[in-house]
Amino acid sequence: MRPAVAALLGLAAACGNASPTRSPTRIVLITIDTLRADALEQMPETLAFAEHAIHFEEAFAATATTQPTHASLFTGRHPWQHGVTRNGQVLARSLPTVAERLRERGFETVGIAASFPMERRFGFARGFDRYHDTFRERYVREWEGETLEGGGFYSLADDITARALDELKRAEGDLQFFWFHFFDPHDPYGDRLEKGSARIGIGELLAAAAGQDPRASDLVARAKGLYERDVQALDRSLVPLFAALDRDAERIPTHVFFTADHGESFGESGCLGHGKRLVREQVEVPLFYVGPAAPGGRGGSRQDSCGSVDVAATLLAIGGDRGPTSGRDLFASSDNPPVALGMRRTFVGNKFELMLDGSRLAIEGERFFFAGDGRLLSGNADHLFLEDDPTRELSGGTQLEIRELFRTFQSCLEGLETEELTGHEVREALRALGYTD
Ligand SMILES: [Zn+2]
Known part of the structure; x- marks a missing residue:
């Protein structure tokens, strides 16, 4: 077997000499659901927070689907290793999660989910001392001639930010790990429109495209505009969270990773939405790191390819756990072994x-x-x-x-x-x- 293939399969020897982390450390993982890499340009507040960040310019989500990518972020394993290859599956108990591993090392662990696929029934709450998975927004959708509706499918950013601020205040230990999930860019596009204005759902786009409706391209362009509005509104909702993280960083060294579980297609490569194909706009995601772990303590730009499993490996390494994962610590010197960037x-x-x-x-x-x-x-x-x-x-x-x-x-x-x-x-x-x- 070629070395590259061995590395891809996670067969490289793991270095297991974990050293205990005892100095105060706060680790924060922020995942924005459905945020394309280029959508970061629509987020001036986030870019201001990331002014001294390390930006990973070639970052790819493990898949184009919510649960499989989060499973990679949460375990440091590729999809064919953790087995979650589509939504609706349950993360196997036998796989230790980042939250479990950090909790074992004394971290207080808090997770705040923003949508149904991340509910605890799917195994993602494992290892979190406190896990929020109740959602505010109702959903009504026409789908294949049926009306689907129900409550508690997702929450918007103001709600998630408010919970995050409460939890940051509540955390008492010297070692803290937080995961914050935001869902606003996901369809329906136009969440923040005035009541009564037309949001656009992915079902509507797919139906128009499948029916060769001549208005389909206009509809897609409108959906893209609403998506960008949702992203801009999300950006404003993140301001209090960034302010709290900045303020607290003066008292507790804080490591923030900001990324997405996948992007979104608006007609590129003949695709709409996400989850069906591994095309660039669905798997290329923003990834930046703000904190003191960067070599030399300085921000900048990195061009080496990296993926969700590497984020997990780096979070763990900062927490003092250098045990096995299939990723690489992004701040350790390495020959940048090839990383499988996704599979569905x-x-x-x-x-x-x-x-x-x-x-x-x-x-x-x-x-x-x-x-x-x-x-x-x-x-x-x-x-x-x-x-x-x-x-x-x-x-x-x-x-x-x-x-x-x-x-x-x-x-x-x-x-x-x-x-x-x-x-x-x-x-x-x-x-x-x-x-x-
Ligand atoms: Zn998602």
Whole structure:
């Protein structure tokens, strides 16, 4: 097996010499649901908070779906290792979470979730001393001829910020870990519109696109505008949180990681929403770090590719836990081993997609695809060609490597018994949030 493949599979030797962290430390992970990397430009308050941050310019979410990426952020494992490859699945108890590992080291741990997929029933509350998963917003959606509605699907940023401020005040220990989740950019687009104004839901966009409605492109452009408004409103709602973190940092060294679980498509690559494909606008996410752990204590820009598992590894390392993960401590010197940036599995045709260091790989039954530099490869079990140039076949080594990876993913996943909640209420709630597979 090539070293690169071994590193991808998390088979590299783990260094397990954890040293206890005893000096006061506050670690904060902020995940913004559905925030595209370029949406950060719409967030002047966040950029002001990040003025001295380290910006990771090539950061990718583990997947384009809420639960699988959070499972990677929470365990430091790739999706084929933690088994959560779609919403509705339960994070296996056998996998220690970042919150559990930090709590074992004496951290007080608090999680504040903003939407239904992160409810405790899916296993994400494990390790948190206090976990908030009650939501305010009702949801009404027309979906495939039915009206879906219910309460408690998600909360908007003012509510999450208020809870976060309470929890920051309440925390007493010298060692603190917080996870704050914000959901505003997720559809419906236009959450902050006046009552009675038309929000746009992803179902409406998909229906217009599928029906080849001539107004579809206008609708998509309007949805994008509303998305940006939601992002700007979120940005303003974060101001009190950033102010509190800045103020408290004078008394407790504070490490803030800011990222997203996935982005969002508005017609790019023929896609809408998220979760169906691993295209750049769905997996490229903002990632910055504010705090004293940066080498030299200075901010700046980093160009090396990194992903959700690396965020987990870095959080743990700051907390004094250098035990095994599949990620790398972003502040330790390394040769930047390749990181698998994402994978999703659909159950239609047993198709896998993998985002790998800026290239996209996919397999579907006996067909393989590989997109490097935006070029698709296709073929069968024996030969892989550039799709737009059938005379150019992939090198035998690369073909073998791709097959080896996918075989391994498949057997890893088959070896995990990931529980899935399939009750009516869960199915309806996920459908109401736009998750249909
Ligand atoms: Zn999400």
